[in-house]
Amino acid sequence: MHFAEALPLQSGASIRAYDLAYETYGTLNADKSNAVLICHALNASHHVAGVYLDEAGRVKDKSEGWWSTMIGPGKPVDTNQFFVIGVNNLGSCFGSTGPMQINPDSHEIYGADFPVVTVQDWVSAQARLLDALGIETLAAVMGGSLGGMQALAWTLQYPERVRHAVVVASAPNLTAENIAFNEVARRAIVTDPDFHGGHFYRHDVLPKRGLRIARMIGHITYLSDDVMNEKFGRQLQGGADIKFSTQEVEFEIESYLRYQGDKFAEYFDANTYLLITRALDYFDPASTSGGDLSRALTKASASFLLVSFTTDWRFAPARSREIVKALLDNQRDVSYAEIDAPHGHDAFLLDDPRYLGVVRSYFKSKVAV
Amino acid sequence: MHFAEALPLQSGASIRAYDLAYETYGTLNADKSNAVLICHALNASHHVAGVYLDEAGRVKDKSEGWWSTMIGPGKPVDTNQFFVIGVNNLGSCFGSTGPMQINPDSHEIYGADFPVVTVQDWVSAQARLLDALGIETLAAVMGGSLGGMQALAWTLQYPERVRHAVVVASAPNLTAENIAFNEVARRAIVTDPDFHGGHFYRHDVLPKRGLRIARMIGHITYLSDDVMNEKFGRQLQGGADIKFSTQEVEFEIESYLRYQGDKFAEYFDANTYLLITRALDYFDPASTSGGDLSRALTKASASFLLVSFTTDWRFAPARSREIVKALLDNQRDVSYAEIDAPHGHDAFLLDDPRYLGVVRSYFKSKVAV
Numbered sequence: 001m002h003f004a005e006a007l008p009l010q011s012g013a014s015i016r017a018y019d020l021a022y023e024t025y026g027t028l029n030a031d032k033s034n035a036v037l038i039c040h041a042l043n044a045s046h047h048v049a050g051v052y053l054d055e056a057g058r059v060k061d062k063s064e065g066w067w068s069t070m071i072g073p074g075k076p077v078d079t080n081q082f083f084v085i086g087v088n089n090l091g092s093c094f095g096s097t098g099p100m101q102i103n104p105d106s107h108e109i110y111g112a113d114f115p116v117v118t119v120q121d122w123v124s125a126q127a128r129l130l131d132a133l134g135i136e137t138l139a140a141v142m143g144g145s146l147g148g149m150q151a152l153a154w155t156l157q158y159p160e161r162v163r164h165a166v167v168v169a170s171a172p173n174l175t176a177e178n179i180a181f182n183e184v185a186r187r188a189i190v191t192d193p194d195f196h197g198g199h200f201y202r203h204d205v206l207p208k209r210g211l212r213i214a215r216m217i218g219h220i221t222y223l224s225d226d227v228m229n230e231k232f233g234r235q236l237q238g239g240a241d242i243k244f245s246t247q248e249v250e251f252e253i254e255s256y257l258r259y260q261g262d263k264f265a266e267y268f269d270a271n272t273y274l275l276i277t278r279a280l281d282y283f284d285p286a287s288t289s290g291g292d293l294s295r296a297l298t299k300a301s302a303s304f305l306l307v308s309f310t311t312d313w314r315f316a317p318a319r320s321r322e323i324v325k326a327l328l329d330n331q332r333d334v335s336y337a338e339i340d341a342p343h344g345h346d347a348f349l350l351d352d353p354r355y356l357g358v359v360r361s362y363f364k365s366k367v368a369v
Numbered sequence: 370m371h372f373a374e375a376l377p378l379q380s381g382a383s384i385r386a387y388d389l390a391y392e393t394y395g396t397l398n399a400d401k402s403n404a405v406l407i408c409h410a411l412n413a414s415h416h417v418a419g420v421y422l423d424e425a426g427r428v429k430d431k432s433e434g435w436w437s438t439m440i441g442p443g444k445p446v447d448t449n450q451f452f453v454i455g456v457n458n459l460g461s462c463f464g465s466t467g468p469m470q471i472n473p474d475s476h477e478i479y480g481a482d483f484p485v486v487t488v489q490d491w492v493s494a495q496a497r498l499l500d501a502l503g504i505e506t507l508a509a510v511m512g513g514s515l516g517g518m519q520a521l522a523w524t525l526q527y528p529e530r531v532r533h534a535v536v537v538a539s540a541p542n543l544t545a546e547n548i549a550f551n552e553v554a555r556r557a558i559v560t561d562p563d564f565h566g567g568h569f570y571r572h573d574v575l576p577k578r579g580l581r582i583a584r585m586i587g588h589i590t591y592l593s594d595d596v597m598n599e600k601f602g603r604q605l606q607g608g609a610d611i612k613f614s615t616q617e618v619e620f621e622i623e624s625y626l627r628y629q630g631d632k633f634a635e636y637f638d639a640n641t642y643l644l645i646t647r648a649l650d651y652f653d654p655a656s657t658s659g660g661d662l663s664r665a666l667t668k669a670s671a672s673f674l675l676v677s678f679t680t681d682w683r684f685a686p687a688r689s690r691e692i693v694k695a696l697l698d699n700q701r702d703v704s705y706a707e708i709d710a711p712h713g714h715d716a717f718l719l720d721d722p723r724y725l726g727v728v729r730s731y732f733k734s735k736v737a738v
Contacts, residue, residue, distance in 0.1 A: 010613075011613035012613075013613075014600035025706075061724070109632075112615075112616075115613075116613040116614065116615060118552075130428075147616045149517065173603065174603070175594060175597070175603075176594075176597035176598050176600075176601040176603065176620075176622045177589060177592075177594045177597050177598075177621050179603070179622050179623065180585075180588075180589045180597065180622050180623075181589060181624055183585070183622070183623045183626055183627075183628065184582060184585045184589065185587055186615065187581065187582060187627070187630075188557060188582050190615075190616050191578045191581070191582070192578075193562055194494045198455060200615075209560040209561075212556065213553060213557050213560070213582060214551075216552070216553045216556065217553055218547045219588065220546060220550060220553065223546075225544055225545075228544070228546050228549065229544055229546075231543050231545075232545040233545055234543070234544075234545065234548070234653065236544065242651060244380035244382075244484075244485040244642075245383075245485065245647075246485060246555065246643035246644060246646075247481075247555070247559050247567075247643070248479075250647075250650065251545075251548050251650065253545045253548050253552070254549075254552045256550055257552055257553065258552075260557070263558075263691055271615075274615035274616070275615060277615075278614075278615045278619075281619065281620065282611060284603065287496070296670050345472055353414065
């Protein structure tokens with residue numbers, strides 16, 4: 001969807017004209033009351049469910065939407081009932097306007113000149129998409145991690161347009177440790193000689209070294225210590241003997257991390273990484289209420305489902321409980337499930353029957369129109 | 370101390386001749402029964418206590434030994450009573466033979482050709498130093514973190530030469546997550562274009578970018594989430610307004626980490642970083658007993674003090690308790706203190722009265738000769 005009207009940003013800058021890549025699943029009902037907006041986290045996109053077909057009509061390899069366990073016909077968010085919208089955020093690298101595209105002002109690739117966008121800006125852009133689709137009110141807005149922050153922001157920016165908010169494995173803001181991990185990842189990218197101050201496109205190189213390190217750090221924080229020990233432990237790669245090498249892979253966990261880093265560096269944009277981690281850092285709805293989250297959430301009128309996972313140390317259950325408490329302080333309708341799952345932060349993307357069951361029940365009993 | 374005889378290493382390689390930098394504090398008694406060996410962790414040295422003086426006899430700035438809270442006249446490890454030895458490990462960069470020095474075989478700087486050394490090798494080298502000093506039996510061997518692993522290894526390699534082992538904030542081996550953090554740090558160094566496969570000395574450059582990232586990652590794991598929130602929280606650097614920048618410092622925690630990274634990259638050797646993190650990865654005394662730590666510790670005959678810190682998530686109390694349990698399984702004499710401290714892994718270097726009190730009591734009542 002093209003938007004010709006400039007979008008003013010929280011920073012004071014604006015984006016003159018922009019595109020948003022989006023997908024929809026299911027059918028919008030007559031009174032347009034069954035729309036569910038899905039917000040994505042760091043490295044995901046608008047492709048939340050379903051698969052892509054090639055020209056011969058065959059399912060493309062690895063083309064499954066990133067939340068296919070959650071969304072689809074008969075799934076917890078049932079596309080036989082709901083009209084689901086996936087949208088790629090501004091500044092991302094999967095089709096919406098971002099740093100890899102042409103700046104209409106300079107006629108050059110944005111690169112590091114792409115303006116800093118915030119969760120608030122994303123929500124503003126998403127609201128315009130809904131306007132264009134003729135949807136006034138969302139049955140629900142939903143997301144995990146950074147996506148959950150967007151869902152929460154929706155209830156504050158457009159309280160009258162959201163009936164339900166489903167906030168999974170999220171937090172009311174980042175801790176110092178969360179920011180620290182983001183910063184190390186950013187420094188790895190920015191100090192990669194191939195980064196060229198963010199204008200690497202001009203030099204026909206990619207700061208892959210930095211992206212690899214960033215992704216490896218990320219992956220450590222997505223998994224729990226327990227699941228890492230269970231999956232990899234101290235297992236050596238390819239045999240029982242150690243090689244006594246500082247640079248070769250010795251342990252399975254090293255091989256896994258290097259693989260994840262390599263894969264990521266092939267498809268993800270370095271400037272997008274910086275932008276999205278900064279959006280995470282900046283998100284802090286309580287900051288306008290002197291740090292008082294309860295006061296900040298007074299504006300929200302939606303009903304809420306919050307879900308957290310016991311072994312998530314990136315966004316620990318205690319962070320979700322802060323949101324639950326602030327909502328209860330405002331006598332809001334809030335359901336909360338703390339899922340005993342071993343997988344850490346990643347659990348929000350996995351096929352956990354208790355987790356999916358909770359969301360299914362919520363949509364069936366509360367969101368259903 | 371120069372050692373002319375080659376040291377055979379666990380890897381099968383050997384070091385032809387080598388020096389060990391060491392310092393001693395206090396006086397060795399007549400029957401040589403009051404020696405305490407201090408083993409260091411990743412970035413420390415033989416300079417465990419006291420200060421250095423300049424030519425005019427003035428105390429040099431920042432010349433305090435890294436464990437000065439613990440060791441000195443009247444301190445928990447009282448140098449009026451004990452003869453304390455600090456030794457810099459092989460492969461380190463503070464005076465002992467390491468990658469920055471000349472390989473006597475090639476007459477070139479070792480660089481990446483320095484052999485991979487293990488905790489076992491360090492202990493062997495330390496034992497030779499004791500031989501040279503005429504010390505048969507240690508009153509105690511003591512260390513924190515990786516230093517604690519060396520203390521534990523001493524009780525297995527030379528059980529008859531150790532009366533007491535003091536193992537602080539340590540673990541019987543690294544978890545997958547611990548290895549993962551080491552590996553990301555190593556990849557940051559190795560993929561720095563200035564690393565040149567470990568032979569950067571020949572190119573007159575230093576892989577500072579990689580060292581900075583490695584140190585930033587390290588620092589995150591040394592601190593607890595709580596102490597980071599308390600010290601830095603979400604505080605912005607220099608004012609209340611955010612700059613909307615992905616590359617400039619916004620938060621205090623970013624400034625702190627960058628400073629730590631910069632400082633470290635000025636003095637620490639990149640090859641040493643790789644070697645020492647690998648020694649950490651490899652340490653696993655239970656591996657020769659099919660993973661059975663209790664069986665592995667049968668060899669140990671020393672008395673033990675183990676100390677852990679509640680908020681240490683790098684080497685959590687549960688890891689110390691594994692050692693305690695394995696020692697108790699062998700009916701060994703073991704004292705264990707779990708200190709309720711907010712500082713995370715770093716607590717073992719800090720001035721915590723309960724922690725220092727426990728060590729003081731142990732040395733007074735148990736180690737004293």
